Amino acid sequence: MDLHEMDRYIKSLIKEAGHRIRTSFRGDIEIETKAHVNDLVTNIDKEIEQLFIERINTDYPGHRIFGEEGFGNDIQDLKGVIWMLDPIDGTMNFVHQQRNFAISLGIYKDGVGELGYIYDVVNDDLYHAVRGGGAYFNDEKLPMLQETSISESIIGMNAMWATPNKYVEHESTIRLIRDVRGTRSYGSAALELAFVASGRIDAYISMRLSPWDIAGGSVIVREVGGMTSNFKGDKENLLVQDTFMAANPSIHGKILSEYIQPK
Numbered sequence: 001m002d003l004h005e006m007d008r009y010i011k012s013l014i015k016e017a018g019h020r021i022r023t024s025f026r027g028d029i030e031i032e033t034k035a036h037v038n039d040l041v042t043n044i045d046k047e048i049e050q051l052f053i054e055r056i057n058t059d060y061p062g063h064r065i066f067g068e069e070g071f072g073n074d075i076q077d078l079k080g081v082i083w084m085l086d087p088i089d090g091t092m093n094f095v096h097q098q099r100n101f102a103i104s105l106g107i108y109k110d111g112v113g114e115l116g117y118i119y120d121v122v123n124d125d126l127y128h129a130v131r132g133g134g135a136y137f138n139d140e141k142l143p144m145l146q147e148t149s150i151s152e153s154i155i156g157m158n159a160m161w162a163t164p165n166k167y168v169e170h171e172s173t174i175r176l177i178r179d180v181r182g183t184r185s186y187g188s189a190a191l192e193l194a195f196v197a198s199g200r201i202d203a204y205i206s207m208r209l210s211p212w213d214i215a216g217g218s219v220i221v222r223e224v225g226g227m228t229s230n231f232k233g234d235k236e237n238l239l240v241q242d243t244f245m246a247a248n249p250s251i252h253g254k255i256l257s258e259y260i261q262p263k
Helices: 003-024 043-059 091-096 170-179 189-197 211-223 249-258
Strands: 031-033 040-042 064-067 081-089 102-109 112-120 125-130 135-137 154-157 182-184 203-209 227-229 242-247
Touching (some): 081 211, 112 189, 112 211, 154 189, 189 211
Parallel strands (some): 154 203
């Protein structure tokens, strides 16, 4: 697998997909719900995933696709090359704001992240990485993450996790919110991972994410020295939904040991 050839191919495909999404703003968007009333999907999500699948099946017929909208393969293992795709990460933002959403894509070979992409469609900003080659924001190489402390950190986290919930003891989450410098919630896991990688926030925490939400961003975060795991400190699960955290390495362990108390 020639990673650099694939990298050029993927960047071109992502930009084409982004253009289609921006063009869709001028037309009617069909909105449906999935698991619950706030779990939205649009005709554009589906069209973009199908665009990727058509191209991948034609140009990389030996590869498999793990896509959010279910048009790809039935993935039960991580053997071979798998494209993990969220065509629009942040669909609620796409519907309501027409901004703050991204195309998220990770390419994994036998469970190892080789290529990662997060494309902020509206701002035409591409975060990308090839394993071992560093991470980039457009054409600018991102620096390695610098040491920080909890009191100086900005954390990306949905406010819901500071209320009673079935995943963590919310009292410890509230204590984390009080101890950090600030919290943010952007409504797109992919963008929040891009912001961890670029140092705009110092950690991103979520109780429930799917493989396609984190696949691309995890590759990018690790290339700047960041750490990714579930709440047990184990490697993220790329087959099922799980808890997830990406963070600056100087605070990753401290958050897990002192503030995250799974139920």
